[in-house]
Amino acid sequence: MASIFSIETGRGNKILRTISTDVKKIDAHVKKIIVKMIKTVKKDKNACGLAAPQIGKNIRIVICLLGKKLIPLINPVILSHSENTNFDDEGCLSIPGEYGKVERWNEIEIEYLDEKEMKQKRKLSNFDARVVLHEIDHLDGILFIDRMTETHLQEMNSEKMKNL
Numbered sequence: 001m002a003s004i005f006s007i008e009t010g011r012g013n014k015i016l017r018t019i020s021t022d023v024k025k026i027d028a029h030v031k032k033i034i035v036k037m038i039k040t041v042k043k044d045k046n047a048c049g050l051a052a053p054q055i056g057k058n059i060r061i062v063i064c065l066l067g068k069k070l071i072p073l074i075n076p077v078i079l080s081h082s083e084n085t086n087f088d089d090e091g092c093l094s095i096p097g098e099y100g101k102v103e104r105w106n107e108i109e110i111e112y113l114d115e116k117e118m119k120q121k122r123k124l125s126n127f128d129a130r131v132v133l134h135e136i137d138h139l140d141g142i143l144f145i146d147r148m149t150e151t152h153l154q155e156m157n158s159e160k161m162k163n164l
């Protein structure tokens, strides 16, 4: 098995556009996928997250950079969110070279399973919330370009942009 996954790309990619199913059991196979997903994120210095559909698997697992740690969220659900929103730039490993402003909620509360199959709850704000919302969208077949309000490719230095 190669040490990292190759990334599914393209706005019309069938796997990226499919709604993923819940993980039923967090067994050795699932844990291996998580380890390899984390390695895949680490390989790209601008990457802040990765969702399983991006590596060709329609299962509800995402890896998110929260604070400075890459955290696996299994079967993540948004429990609540703030009314207020903010706009910021996003990019995506699956849509190389495109960046744009996306509106996201400022604060969210999520519930998910950790690798030990324990239920966890977490409140997130600003960029952390943005990363999680971008990744959960992937699980529902939604890409950031679907939510993009403006593109400004020319003014952007893609070196500095974050890929989610």
Ligand SMILES: [Zn+2]
Binding pocket: 091, 092, 093, 094, 134, 138, 163, 164
């Ligand atoms: Zn993405």
